Amino acid sequence: MSAALLSLVQWLSPAFPTGAFAYSHGLEWAISEGEVRDAASARRWIADVLAFGAGRTDAILLAHALRGHDPGALSDLARALAPAAERLRETEEQGAAFAATVAALTGRDLPPRPLPVALGQAAAPLGLPVAEVLALMLHAFAANLVSAAVRFVPLGQTEGQATLAALHPRIGEIAAESAEAPLDALGSAALRGDLAAMRHETQEVRIFKT
Amino acid sequence: MNALTPLSARLERSDGHALVTLARSRGAVRLRDLAQRGSAKAFLPRVEGDVPEVVFLNTSGGLTGGDRLSYRLEVGEGCRATATTQTAERAYAAGAGAARVEVLHEVGRDGWLDWLPQETILFEGAALERETQISLAPGAGCLMVESVVLGRAAMGETLSRLAFRDRRSILRGGKPVVVEPLALDDRALAAAGGAAMLGGARALATLAMVGPGAEDALGPARAALGEAGVEAAASAFDGKLVLRLLAADGWPLRRQVARLLTVLRGRALPRVWQV
Numbered sequence: 001m002s003a004a005l006l007s008l009v010q011w012l013s014p015a016f017p018t019g020a021f022a023y024s025h026g027l028e029w030a031i032s033e034g035e036v037r038d039a040a041s042a043r044r045w046i047a048d049v050l051a052f053g054a055g056r057t058d059a060i061l062l063a064h065a066l067r068g069h070d071p072g073a074l075s076d077l078a079r080a081l082a083p084a085a086e087r088l089r090e091t092e093e094q095g096a097a098f099a100a101t102v103a104a105l106t107g108r109d110l111p112p113r114p115l116p117v118a119l120g121q122a123a124a125p126l127g128l129p130v131a132e133v134l135a136l137m138l139h140a141f142a143a144n145l146v147s148a149a150v151r152f153v154p155l156g157q158t159e160g161q162a163t164l165a166a167l168h169p170r171i172g173e174i175a176a177e178s179a180e181a182p183l184d185a186l187g188s189a190a191l192r193g194d195l196a197a198m199r200h201e202t203q204e205v206r207i208f209k210t
Numbered sequence: 211m212n213a214l215t216p217l218s219a220r221l222e223r224s225d226g227h228a229l230v231t232l233a234r235s236r237g238a239v240r241l242r243d244l245a246q247r248g249s250a251k252a253f254l255p256r257v258e259g260d261v262p263e264v265v266f267l268n269t270s271g272g273l274t275g276g277d278r279l280s281y282r283l284e285v286g287e288g289c290r291a292t293a294t295t296q297t298a299e300r301a302y303a304a305g306a307g308a309a310r311v312e313v314l315h316e317v318g319r320d321g322w323l324d325w326l327p328q329e330t331i332l333f334e335g336a337a338l339e340r341e342t343q344i345s346l347a348p349g350a351g352c353l354m355v356e357s358v359v360l361g362r363a364a365m366g367e368t369l370s371r372l373a374f375r376d377r378r379s380i381l382r383g384g385k386p387v388v389v390e391p392l393a394l395d396d397r398a399l400a401a402a403g404g405a406a407m408l409g410g411a412r413a414l415a416t417l418a419m420v421g422p423g424a425e426d427a428l429g430p431a432r433a434a435l436g437e438a439g440v441e442a443a444a445s446a447f448d449g450k451l452v453l454r455l456l457a458a459d460g461w462p463l464r465r466q467v468a469r470l471l472t473v474l475r476g477r478a479l480p481r482v483w484q485v
Contacts, residue, residue: 035405048406052398080379080386083454085447187375187393191414193406195454198443202432 004126008133011122012140014147017101018094018115020140024148024208025049025090026196031152032203042149043163045193046142047170053190055141057081058091058116059134059178060186065120066130071113078114081186083194086201086210091115093209098122135175142167148208224270225278226250230293232262233286242286250279255481260290263480266327267296273311275304275337280312283325287318287347294480295327298359301374303335308373311340320349322421326471326480329357329413329460330376332394337373346382351421353474354380355467358392359460360412371396380420380450388418388450411441411456413463417470419451427451427474434473437466 010016027045030036036045049055061078065071082088096112102122103110110122116137123133143164150160188194200210226249233242239262246252249270257263266281273279285291293315301309317323325344332338344352356378361367372394380388392414394402402408419427428446431453435442439462442455453470457463468485472478479485 030405041405044404045406048401048404052393052401052407076385077389079448080389081391082447083390083452084445086445088447186377186389187391189392189394189398189402189408190406191411191454191456192404192409192441195441195443195456196406198445198452198454201445 004128008123008126008128008136011098011102011119012136014144016098018097020094020144021147022208023090023094023144023210024200025054025087025145025210026193026200027145027148028152028206028208029196029200029203031149032205036149037153039155039159039163042146042153042155043166046145046149046163047167049145049190049193050138050142050167050170051174053188053193054087055138056174056178057186057188058141059138059174060181060183061114061116062120062134062137063130063179063181064183065117066124066133068124071117071121074117074120075113077183078117084197084201087194087197090210095119131175131179134178135171138171138175139168142171152207223276223278224249224268226268226270227280227282228252228266229282229284230254230264231284231286232264232289232291234289239286239289239291250281252281257481259477261477262291264291264293265296265480265482266293268299272300272302273309273336273338274302275307275309277309279309280314282313283315283323285315285317285321285323288320289318290322292324292326292480294482296482298328299330300333301330301336301338302333304337304373308337308339311338313340313342315344315352317344317346317350317352319347321347322350323352324475325352325354326483327356328483329359329415329464331359331362331460332369332372332374333361334367334369335371339375340377342376342378344380345384346380346387346420348383349422350382351419351424352380353417353419353471354378355415355417355471357413357415357460357463357467359463360394370399372399378416378418380418382420387420387448388452390416390418392416408456409441411458413457413460415455415463415467417453417455417467419474420449424449424451430473431470434470435466437462437469440466442466
């Protein structure tokens with residue numbers, strides 16, 4: 001196993017201090033409304049957000065950042081693509097924490113940027129295949145949402161892991177497709193996912209930041 | 211009625227371009243330039259008050275494969291204007307290739323544009339690529355709404371084939387502030403019933419406001435929601451207000467959008483809008 005791959009796995013692990021566990025990407029609202037209420041509905045929600053929402057969008061942004069596309073322009077685009085206040089907060093706060101931690105570990109100068117751009121800038125020198133980096137990022141995103149579902153639907157631990165494992169083929173497909181996609185291919189159809197992020201803002205009892 | 215018959219018989223591709231330039235002169239906003247070619251037209255009905263209305267029209271009767279349509283409006287420095295479309299736009303099953311529509315508006319320093327096109331109705335098999343871009347100079351702002359209806363609920367249509375890419379963006383000083391690339395293809399339609407997707411909705415709208423005071427409009431916008439049969443929410447951040455709306459059918463959505471526009475604009479809807 002390469003040192004580069006181990007670095008990436010470390011950066012994307014739940015223990016890396018980006019605070020990912022505090023962001024539910026609107027899932028907390030969907031759980032509180034009973035729209036996500038078991039393993040099947042959790043899996044579908046997460047699969048759709050991966051394939052038609054922020055998962056694919058972030059994968060395309062990450063691929064461009066890995067290939068050295070202007071990080072300032074990509075950051076502006078990432079911010080403009082955020083459909084709601086909490087989604088902007090989620091990508092900016094995690095991106096800033098991620099960049100600061102990698103900068104501290106490596107001594108590199110990594111400014112705060114939206115998460116996919118920060119990750120791409122940090123991971124570019126690792127020289128890993130683009131689709132592989134995308135798949136690991138999508139996996140971390142999915143694992144974080146599954147973990148929120150395990151805690152708050154709730155799902156059993158094994159049931160949660162089975163949900164995540166069932167998403168693996170989809171993650172591989174989205175990563176392979178997004179690795180080659182131009183910025184013109186950005187597109188979203190997860191509109192109720194966006195609504196969930198907006199409605200979370202006014203949800204009375206909230207444990208997650210988003 | 212079969213709306214497809216006259217179009218499938220139409221072999222010629224339509225091509226239309228309309229450009230309108232508004233500028234302030236002698237204390238009022240006036241038409242400075244109007245250029246129209248092919249199936250695109252633009253006109254300025256007489257309106258009360260000092261905010262002119264520009265109405266764009268596609269005379270081809272709908273969009274199908276290979277059609278080209280462009281609408282452009284330049285709103286000069288310090289000018290305020292409203293622009294809309296005469297009727298709902300319809301996109302029919304494509305023959306060869308996609309219909310391409312470009313909507314490129316520019317708003318000069320301290321100007322304001324309300325871009326309020328009527329809804330786009332997509333029919334089974336439609337292929338439409340639309341790029342809507344509003345470029346704002348410093349101090350300028352805009353209100354934009356885009357509504358899309360998937361087939362006709364009254365006719366019991368449920369779409370399964372579609373190649374619809376609808377990229378809406380608002381730029382300020384050349385930098386993107388709002389980018390919403392709606393993409394509905396066969397795969398997305400197959401998943402559209404999902405709770406994170408359209409949840410079975412057939413009519414969808416996005417409203418975005420960018421510019422001075424946009425974030426302050428969050429309270430009034432939220433208070434104007436609640437139309438029966440419409441799911442909607444609002445968020446204000448980064449100098450903008452964004453709303454998403456979903457409904458089972460075009461009519462409740464239209465009523466909700468009309469109510470929001472009346473509150474956010476503080477004035478009546480464009481006359482061509484029928485609610």
